[in-house]
Amino acid sequence: MYQVADSQALARGGRALVRRKGSVKVSATVVLLGLTSLFTDISSEMVTAILPLYLVLSLGLSPLAFGVIDGIQQGASALVRVTAGYTADRFGRYKEVAVVGYGLSAVTRIGFLLVGRSVSLIGALVFVDRTGKGIRTAPRDALIALSTPKEQLGTAFGVHRALDTAGAVIGPLLAFSLLLLLPNDFDPIFFVSFCFALIGLAILVLFVENRPDRVEAEPLPPVTMRSVARLLAVPRFGALLVAGGVLALATMSDGFVYLGLQQNLDFAGRNLPLLYVATSLVYMLLAVPAGRLADRIGRGKVFISGYLLLLVVYGALVAPGVGPAASLIVIVAFGAYYAATDGVLTAIASAMLPDEARATGLSVLVTVTSLARLVASIAFGAAWVLIGVDAAVVVFAGGLVVAAALAGIVLTRYAMEPADA
Amino acid sequence: MRKRTRLAVLAAVIAACVGAAVVYVGLSVARSHKSSPPAGVHVVSGATLGRGAAGVRTTKASSVDTEGDSRILFVSMIPDRTAGSLAVAPLSDPTSLRAIAGLRCVRVYYSGGRGLCLTRGGLLNTGYVAKVFDSDFHVERQYPVSGIPSRARVSPDGRYGATTTFVQGDSYSNGNFSTRTSIRDLTTGKEVADLEKLAVTKDGRRFSNRNFNFWGVTFAEDDDRFYASLGSGSDTYLLEGSLRDRTLKVLTERVECPSLSPDGKRIAFKRIVGGAGDWRLFVLDLTTMKATRLAGDDPIDDQAEWLDDDHVVYGNDNVLWVVRADGSGGPRKLLSYAFSPAVSRAS
Numbered sequence: 001m002y003q004v005a006d007s008q009a010l011a012r013g014g015r016a017l018v019r020r021k022g023s024v025k026v027s028a029t030v031v032l033l034g035l036t037s038l039f040t041d042i043s044s045e046m047v048t049a050i051l052p053l054y055l056v057l058s059l060g061l062s063p064l065a066f067g068v069i070d071g072i073q074q075g076a077s078a079l080v081r082v083t084a085g086y087t088a089d090r091f092g093r094y095k096e097v098a099v100v101g102y103g104l105s106a107v108t109r110i111g112f113l114l115v116g117r118s119v120s121l122i123g124a125l126v127f128v129d130r131t132g133k134g135i136r137t138a139p140r141d142a143l144i145a146l147s148t149p150k151e152q153l154g155t156a157f158g159v160h161r162a163l164d165t166a167g168a169v170i171g172p173l174l175a176f177s178l179l180l181l182l183p184n185d186f187d188p189i190f191f192v193s194f195c196f197a198l199i200g201l202a203i204l205v206l207f208v209e210n211r212p213d214r215v216e217a218e219p220l221p222p223v224t225m226r227s228v229a230r231l232l233a234v235p236r237f238g239a240l241l242v243a244g245g246v247l248a249l250a251t252m253s254d255g256f257v258y259l260g261l262q263q264n265l266d267f268a269g270r271n272l273p274l275l276y277v278a279t280s281l282v283y284m285l286l287a288v289p290a291g292r293l294a295d296r297i298g299r300g301k302v303f304i305s306g307y308l309l310l311l312v313v314y315g316a317l318v319a320p321g322v323g324p325a326a327s328l329i330v331i332v333a334f335g336a337y338y339a340a341t342d343g344v345l346t347a348i349a350s351a352m353l354p355d356e357a358r359a360t361g362l363s364v365l366v367t368v369t370s371l372a373r374l375v376a377s378i379a380f381g382a383a384w385v386l387i388g389v390d391a392a393v394v395v396f397a398g399g400l401v402v403a404a405a406l407a408g409i410v411l412t413r414y415a416m417e418p419a420d421a
Numbered sequence: 422m423r424k425r426t427r428l429a430v431l432a433a434v435i436a437a438c439v440g441a442a443v444v445y446v447g448l449s450v451a452r453s454h455k456s457s458p459p460a461g462v463h464v465v466s467g468a469t470l471g472r473g474a475a476g477v478r479t480t481k482a483s484s485v486d487t488e489g490d491s492r493i494l495f496v497s498m499i500p501d502r503t504a505g506s507l508a509v510a511p512l513s514d515p516t517s518l519r520a521i522a523g524l525r526c527v528r529v530y531y532s533g534g535r536g537l538c539l540t541r542g543g544l545l546n547t548g549y550v551a552k553v554f555d556s557d558f559h560v561e562r563q564y565p566v567s568g569i570p571s572r573a574r575v576s577p578d579g580r581y582g583a584t585t586t587f588v589q590g591d592s593y594s595n596g597n598f599s600t601r602t603s604i605r606d607l608t609t610g611k612e613v614a615d616l617e618k619l620a621v622t623k624d625g626r627r628f629s630n631r632n633f634n635f636w637g638v639t640f641a642e643d644d645d646r647f648y649a650s651l652g653s654g655s656d657t658y659l660l661e662g663s664l665r666d667r668t669l670k671v672l673t674e675r676v677e678c679p680s681l682s683p684d685g686k687r688i689a690f691k692r693i694v695g696g697a698g699d700w701r702l703f704v705l706d707l708t709t710m711k712a713t714r715l716a717g718d719d720p721i722d723d724q725a726e727w728l729d730d731d732h733v734v735y736g737n738d739n740v741l742w743v744v745r746a747d748g749s750g751g752p753r754k755l756l757s758y759a760f761s762p763a764v765s766r767a768s
Contacts, residue, residue: 184464184465192442195442202434202435206422206427
């Protein structure tokens, strides 16, 4: 059954292929969705970059309180994410569900201009924004997968993530430039952010299309726990969830990595955003090569290698006397880790999921990995307090070695087709 | 829609969005230039402070600088990263510009060219310390204080400093608290009196009880006399003390947190007029021993400060208020986002 679906996708993908410069070939849909993500990410990263500053400096909220609220919302959006993914699959309306997600986030930008300094309303806006992000991710990735032949999924997600990350580089730079131009005035940032969100939304609405055969198909039965559970019962996908989950459990959150790097590399606190931008830049540049490499030598290999790069980063956090030259290596390793894992994991999942359950499956995968990462984040914070930061990193590094070995076995034994491993 | 139409719509959307963004940023820049403050002055816009709030102009403080004009020192509570910082403003027009110093204080006082700033300190900032600072905000010395800071006072010539801390409980409003009040020589940092160790007399007789609590010192000009309040259960007393004789004498009852007027003839204080915590400000004439209630309906928990011989300033809910010392008129708002007032008079 999967064989049939795959060969159909192959034929369709072949027709939709667009030649781009170099030898990277992806469909127009992938580029358009990448552009949508580029503009949306400029918009959202502008706000994300300055939101802590805005809340803490302008409104006097403690960063801890913001972190707690943020964490709770991450968990809460899991339900929305799976529901949105399933809805998209059920009616074949990937684009429409994605439009709702992108639209919700765009609306919140104007909201920031209107709510003034009410912390509860700002909290509500952040919640709506995260909800929008939760809604759009799975249908968008499903659209990318549906418009790409299976053996090029790595490249396609690489192209999308490169464009997406370009937004994550531009957004903070733009926001901080505006803040330099207009100190203490956050309204222009929110307004410009809204403009970029609208452009991203316009590209999606005007140019991206659903696959007509999926829209015309009979809708699937309504979402139930059982239908989601049945999906998890697909043995290869279950194995992938286990592999992705255990690796995420051994992954320190970005915030902790940057904080640790800053301490160990003797980086001034005000340069912290630079670390973030530099890492994103590396991620952006390596996303396409990593995706192509994954398509060529096997996605599982590239995915696991990515986590070995993360191990290098952990090492730099505890290694004594890391100089500025080594810090460059760390930034490259961290960016390369993202390039080798984020889009590649989605590509692995997309390849094994049946067409009609792709958005649902992707949303379940994102939910599992992000919840695991949340648990890891809390565990790391607790370990930091209990046994100190160095010991905590060592424990996580040990955990990562075990998780990578486990994931490697699970992926090669159960999840990958021989050609992919 | 045909592809050409869609491209046209997208071009229109992009043009409109980019245009709107440029116009919005341009207008914001123009507005900020119009109200552009002089170099070194930072404006906290009213919009970030609350609906209908006026903006606050701040700058960096380098000196108390009393030359020519009296100053008011206080803890600034503008809700940004400067919240809790020591600040100084001209007394003639306190809202015009507040200079913010690098010190953070939970209570501050300043007199005779020397200040006392009670702030977090000690091992990993787990406790509190008193920082003694000069007119340029340089910390001359610091010493630990046990408990949670409540009151601070410096003698008119800047020689002595008094601190009151809660070692149990954190408010005067319920009976279950215990305070420590100590006076130090700020030039050496040595303690000159722990009020609990001084002998108290009432009507010429020895007066003592294990439940005594002392708080709220105010100093006279002569480097000897001071006043403080004594609590024993629900009763409170005004004490007159002598540093030289190491004695305390009960003057009258129902007085808390005394504050001596610049002319030394009157004492502003707070007194319970209803239930627990229901204080109002009064002024006691030390010659006639007659107390006059000051105007104002809100409960006040502060050690008042004299603006001049006719006006008293006090903090309530992070706002400084001024009221006439003869009981007439009504409270007038002096300064927002501020507490713990101390007046430094022009010499």
